Amino acid sequence: MADLAENASPAAVTDRPVGGPLVVLSGVEKHFGPLHVLQHVDLTVHRGEVVVVIGPSGSGKSTLCRTINRLETIDSGTITIDGRELPAEGRDLARLRADVGMVFQSFNLFAHKTVLENVTLGPVRAKGVKRSVAKDRAMELLRRVGVADQAHKLPAQLSGGQQQRVAIARALAMDPKVMLFDEPTSALDPEMINEVLDVMVGLAREGMTMLVVTHEMGFARRAAHRVVFMDGGQVVEEADPETFFTAPTSTRARDFLSKILTH
Numbered sequence: 327m328a329d330l331a332e333n334a335s336p337a338a339v340t341d342r343p344v345g346g347p348l349v350v351l352s353g354v355e356k357h358f359g360p361l362h363v364l365q366h367v368d369l370t371v372h373r374g375e376v377v378v379v380i381g382p383s384g385s386g387k388s389t390l391c392r393t394i395n396r397l398e399t400i401d402s403g404t405i406t407i408d409g410r411e412l413p414a415e416g417r418d419l420a421r422l423r424a425d426v427g428m429v430f431q432s433f434n435l436f437a438h439k440t441v442l443e444n445v446t447l448g449p450v451r452a453k454g455v456k457r458s459v460a461k462d463r464a465m466e467l468l469r470r471v472g473v474a475d476q477a478h479k480l481p482a483q484l485s486g487g488q489q490q491r492v493a494i495a496r497a498l499a500m501d502p503k504v505m506l507f508d509e510p511t512s513a514l515d516p517e518m519i520n521e522v523l524d525v526m527v528g529l530a531r532e533g534m535t536m537l538v539v540t541h542e543m544g545f546a547r548r549a550a551h552r553v554v555f556m557d558g559g560q561v562v563e564e565a566d567p568e569t570f571f572t573a574p575t576s577t578r579a580r581d582f583l584s585k586i587l588t589h
């Protein structure tokens with residue numbers, strides 16, 4: 327966990343303006359049996375905006391991400407991406423999935439395919455991109471995340487930080503409109519966290535729309551336009567990172583921050 331004082335540099339990299347709404351959740355409700363995991367969630371992520379979602383374990387952060395690319399259905403409310411409501415199934419759903427890149431805590435790479443194949447496969451299979459074109463683009467992305475020299479290895483031969491950067495490249499290969507990151511550094515050894523966060527900051531600088539579940543406050547301060555605090559399936563509070571970390575208004579956010587800042 328990053329220490330707040332160590333990351334107190336005030337200059338956010340994201341002073342650039344953001345565009346219109348890209349991902350819009352409106353009155354979203356979700357139950358798992360009797361458990362009300364998303365309680366009337368309203369959340370808008372604008373084009374080019376970086377939103378960090380923070381909150382205690384079990385507060386619904388992963389479920390929120392999973393509903394946005396329809397890995398989970400919702401009970402009621404609406405979710406639109408670029409003005410279009412999430413399709414239920416079929417070809418439209420596949421297209422939507424291509425619009426939403428997702429990076430998980432566990433890297434989820436195909437274990438028996440090389441790094442290069444991992445990044446090439448999606449565009450070839452789901453978008454019908456020619457293999458040679460997809461390969462060139464994959465190499466370009468692998469260079470961008472700093473692992474081009476690992477292209478012909480299997481994932482298990484890479485460090486966790488390298489694997490997670492491959493996972494980012496793989497998501498980017500689909501040319502997503504928005505990238506979702508669900509605790510992308512939580513499974514990494516401490517010395518590998520920054521190499522992944524640096525890639526994410528780079529993406530943020532380039533204007534990628536991002537929803538990032540993370541407790542890395544250094545990242546939030548460097549790259550987020552907005553912090554959204556969730557607790558008990560609700561969006562309890564949202565603010566710019568400086569305001570949120572220095573002057574949270576809700577008791578629940580203050581309690582949470584005091585816990586993560588003191589251990």
Ligand SMILES: Nc1ncnc2c1ncn2[C@@H]1O[C@H](COP(=O)(O)OP(=O)(O)O)[C@@H](O)[C@H]1O
Binds near residue numbers: 358363381385387389
């Ligand atoms: N597939 C599922 N079936 C039943 N309960 C689930 C399922 N996925 C998550 N939950 C529960 O929903 C709540 C929210 O989980 P999650 O979205 O993973 O929270 P977070 O990511 O904030 O830790 C938790 O109580 C969790 O146990």
Ligand SMILES: [Mg+2]
Binds near residue numbers: 387388389508509
């Ligand atoms: Mg989670």
